[in-house]
Amino acid sequence: MKKIKIMKNVLQANDEIxxxxxxxxxxxxxxxxxxxxxxxxxxxxxxxxxxxxxxxLNIRPALIEGDIETQLDAAQFTKFNIPIVSINTGxxxxxxxxxxxxxxxxxxxxxxDKIDILFIENIGNxxxxxxxxxxxxxxxxxxxxxxxxxxxxxxxxxxTSSQVNIINKCDLTEILEIDLETMKKNALxxxxxxxxxxxxxxxGDGFDKWINYLKKKLKK
Amino acid sequence: MKKIKIMKNVLQANDEIxxxxxxxxxxxxxxxxxxxxxxxxxxxxxxxxxxxxxxxLNIRPALIEGDIETQLDAAQFTKFNIPIVSINTGxxxxxxxxxxxxxxxxxxxxxxDKIDILFIENIGNxxxxxxxxxxxxxxxxxxxxxxxxxxxxxxxxxxTSSQVNIINKCDLTEILEIDLETMKKNALxxxxxxxxxxxxxxxGDGFDKWINYLKKKLKK
Numbered sequence: 240m241k242k243i244k245i246m247k248n249v250l251q252a253n254d255e256i257x258x259x260x261x262x263x264x265x266x267x268x269x270x271x272x273x274x275x276x277x278x279x280x281x282x283x284x285x286x287x288x289x290x291x292x293x294x295x296l297n298i299r300p301a302l303i304e305g306d307i308e309t310q311l312d313a314a315q316f317t318k319f320n321i322p323i324v325s326i327n328t329g330x331x332x333x334x335x336x337x338x339x340x341x342x343x344x345x346x347x348x349x350x351x352d353k354i355d356i357l358f359i360e361n362i363g364n365x366x367x368x369x370x371x372x373x374x375x376x377x378x379x380x381x382x383x384x385x386x387x388x389x390x391x392x393x394x395x396x397x398x399t400s401s402q403v404n405i406i407n408k409c410d411l412t413e414i415l416e417i418d419l420e421t422m423k424k425n426a427l428x429x430x431x432x433x434x435x436x437x438x439x440x441x442x443g444d445g446f447d448k449w450i451n452y453l454k455k456k457l458k459k
Numbered sequence: 460m461k462k463i464k465i466m467k468n469v470l471q472a473n474d475e476i477x478x479x480x481x482x483x484x485x486x487x488x489x490x491x492x493x494x495x496x497x498x499x500x501x502x503x504x505x506x507x508x509x510x511x512x513x514x515x516l517n518i519r520p521a522l523i524e525g526d527i528e529t530q531l532d533a534a535q536f537t538k539f540n541i542p543i544v545s546i547n548t549g550x551x552x553x554x555x556x557x558x559x560x561x562x563x564x565x566x567x568x569x570x571x572d573k574i575d576i577l578f579i580e581n582i583g584n585x586x587x588x589x590x591x592x593x594x595x596x597x598x599x600x601x602x603x604x605x606x607x608x609x610x611x612x613x614x615x616x617x618x619t620s621s622q623v624n625i626i627n628k629c630d631l632t633e634i635l636e637i638d639l640e641t642m643k644k645n646a647l648x649x650x651x652x653x654x655x656x657x658x659x660x661x662x663g664d665g666f667d668k669w670i671n672y673l674k675k676k677l678k679k
Contacts, residue, residue, distance in 0.1 A: 277497045278585050278614060279606030307586065309612050335555065335586035363613070365498050366527065366555035366584050385605040385628070386499030392529050393583070394498060408605070414634060 253371055257339035260346075260374030267351040269301075270457055271359065273337075273375035275397065278363030280383040281407040283312045284440040285449075286358050290319050292450050293356065298457065301354040303345045305337045305362050312360065322349045328362065336368040337361050343374060355457060365390070369397040377401075377456070382426070383408040384417045391425040398429040403436065405449065410439040473591055477559035480566075480594030487571040489521075490677055491579065493557075493595035495617065498583030500603040501627040503532045504660040505669075506578050510539050512670050513576065518677065521574040523565045525557045525582050532580065542569045548582065556587040559594040575677060585610070589617040597621075597676070602646070603628040604637045611645040618649040623656065625669065630659040 264271045274282050290300045301322040304313040313325040324345040328334035342359060349357075359375055361368040369378075380401040382390055385408060391398045398404065404426045412419050423435050436452065438445030484491045494502050510520045521542040524533040533545040544565040548554035562579060569577075579595055581588040589598075600621040602610055605628060611618045618624065624646045632639050643655050656672065658665030 277499070277583075277606075278610050279497070306613060308615055309609075311609055311612065335584075362586065363497075364555075364584060364586050366582065367587065383605065385603065385631075386497075389529075389531055390498050392531065393526060395528055411605075411634075414631075 250370060253338050253340070256343065257372035257374040260339050260343040261376065263343070264346070264351075264357070264374065264376070269346075269351050269354050269357050271357045271373075271375040271377075272453075273359045273361055273368075273373045273378045274381065275361045275365075275368045275378060275401070276363065276381035276383070277365045277386060280363075280381045280386065281440045282360050282363070282381055283315060285381065285405065285407065285438075286360055287315060287319075288440055288443070288446060289358070289449070289453070290316070290321060292446070293453070294319070294321075296450075296454070298454075299353060299355045301349055301357045303337075303342055303357065303359045305360055307334070307362060322354060324348050335362055335364050335366075336371045337373055338371050339374040356453065365394045365397050369394075369400045377403060379403040379405060381405045381407050382422070384411050384415055384419070384422070388418055388422040388425060391422070391429045395429045398426055398433060401430070401433060403434045403452070404430075406435060406437045407440055409437045409444065410442050470590060473558050473560070476563065477592035477594040480559050480563040481596065483563070484566070484571075484577070484594065484596070489566075489571050489574050489577050491577045491593075491595040491597075492673075493579045493581060493588075493593045493598045494601065495581045495585075495588045495598060495621070496583065496601035496603070497585045497606060500583075500601045500606065501660045502580050502583070502601055503535060505601060505625065505627065505658075506580055507535060507539075508660055508663070508666060509578070509669070509673070510536070510541060512666070513673070514539070514541075516670075516674070518674075519573060519575045521569055521577045523557075523562055523577065523579045525580055527554070527582060542574060544568050555582055555584050556591045557581050557593055558591050562593045562595075576673065585614045585617050589614075589620045597623060599623040599625060601625045601627050602642070604631050604635055604639070604642070608638055608642040608645060611642070611649045615649045618646055618653060621650070621653060623654045623672070624650075626655060626657045627660055629657045629664065630662050 304325045378401040524545045598621040
């Protein structure tokens with residue numbers, strides 16, 4: 240029981256920092272999106288493609304890149320010439336999620352006047368990141384078709400804490416014999432309000448819907 | 460800093476319980492295998508097929524099935540008529556890993572005299588389960604080809620704490636344009652001693668190597 244109590248205190252402290260960070264980002268005109276998924280679901284590929292599309296529309300993106308070890312993901316973004324801060328949680332004990340305090344601290348190294356939209360690429364993990372508010376305005380969970388239809392039922396907190404569910408690698412649906420309708424039904428069963436966007440970050444199919452969603456969010 | 464200190468105490472307590480559990484299992488002639496991976500890498504499918512193959516050899520398997528929510532995975536095993544205990548971590552705060560105390564407690568509901576090999580299907584998570592010794596004799600990490608070649612580098616603790624790395628869904632290697640050699644090199648870079656077994660749990664390719672490995676381990 241003691242362990243759970245300690246956990247609650249950590250979560251409570253994080254929630255307060257997150258709320259303050261969110262207000263700070265709003266005041267500075269920066270819309271913040273926390274992107275979560277299992278390892279290999281396509282976070283980096285989707286954010287890369289999103290950055291390219293947003294730049295075409297003169298929307299200025301930035302990125303906070305979370306990884307336990309390595310800067311492999313962050314390195315993929317250098318060619319885009321956007322503000323990037325990399326957080327390696329390794330030195331903090333290999334933490335399995337990002338916390339609001341680290342996100343806020345990372346953003347202190349960025350000139351917010353030059354940013355319209357800030358992506359947070361969370362640690363690849365379908366469990367723990369859902370428990371920690373990062374200070375983002377919306378949470379996006381990516382589920383890729385190879386992971387299977389049942390995952391929303393088995394990892395419900397990730398789906399109740401997200402506003403958007405991107406279903407990625409839809410180009411593999413037939414080969415993998417995945418029932419996309421069941422996958423969507425399961426996500427909606429856990430969170431009836433979640434917005435589902437089907438796409439293939441590889442082929443670009445469905446990407447227009449995601450960009451339109453972001454454009455609408457930025458107008459508000 | 461305080462948080463990390465607390466974490467160390469929790470880990471230390473778990474390590475002691477795990478060591479005692481491991482000795483208890485050895486004394487009772489039960490070989491225990493902790494199976495870890497991301498959600499959807501194929502843990503359940505591989506264990507199901509393994510159970511079928513072991514029963515053919517008159518080796519008596521049992522299963523402790525970890526899930527945050529649902530008993531969907533455990534339900535798939537009822538037809539095999541083997542001892543199964545399901546642990547849902549939801550009531551413990553949705554924990555993202557299994558701990559040795561819970562494993563030991565679950566095994567108390569089993570008749571160990573009738574078990575040769577006990578599988579622990581850990582929570583689907585490539586991060587946290589690696590930190591918690593379950594009391595198993597060996598740890599197996601499953602990495603499936605759709606997750607990408609770089610994952611051992613990005614989630615190193617999972618690979619240093621495992622003795623076996625099953626690379627699953629090898630039937631998809633060509634379609635996904637995955638470089639299997641790089642994936643294996645990355646696993647060996649993190650842990651030069653790790654035994655790599657390539658397979659497709661769907662087609663059964665490579666499964667004989669896995670069964671042979673288990674047979675050898677049981678003879679010791």
